[in-house]
Amino acid sequence: MPHREEEHLTGQQASRITYTLESSLDSVNKVEQTAEQMAKKAGIDEDEIFKITMAVREAAVNAVLHGNSYDPDKRITASFENTGESLVIRIADQGKGLDPATLPDPLAPENLLRGSGRGIFLIRSFMDEVHFKQLHPGTEMTLIKHLGTAQTGS
């Protein structure tokens, strides 16, 4: 069962939900669905919801598959926060760490026909900011979408 913490910050409208989840595809789906609900609730338009949801899914896949290698003893942590100005999603794994500088460019001609290696490229394409932080052990990826430009209506 996922462990869930919900924190409503007083004095502002921000709220944060954090899940600690097993290294499984079910967890990826859970994280994806939570991101979609969060983006919908924030009044974001449909195209941007798709991009955010996909970026978050890719980050969760990265954590489960490349970070934790489906290890049943390792967990991923996913936190979702609407600061009022941005959606901030943090996904952390307990793997051996990821240096984004070493990732091959999936758009390079010699890499175009590779069967993998596009996840982080898509995350960067779809979010406004992406940050990597080395944990010990593991990696935390922070995905940020600024509200305002992405919102429909007001």
Added chain:
Amino acid sequence: MSMKVSTRQVDGITILDLSGRITLGEGSVQLRDSVRDLLAKGSKYILLNLADVNYIDSSGIGELVSAYTTVRNQGGELKLLNLTKKVHDLLQITKLYTVFDVKDDEASAIASYTRA
């Protein structure tokens, strides 16, 4: 949530009508198995109808690329038909749109194969 595959033959071309999601896990594996089975049976001219594929992730994109190269390496041809806007846009930003032969009309897609 998973993907469905149905197969039909038109003028020597095998059309795979895919629907649902091509993502890590089920969808990607189904696509890989379907293409592998066709090649094992000698069907090398394959058209993937993606009209009802509403979602594809990086794993699914990778699987399309792998299917394309596998079929090509066996002397066949794999083409894509009826991309949804989302899949089209994903292939554009990953620079794969020009790698694949993408069609939007089934009859002309069938006619475009250079059968041995």
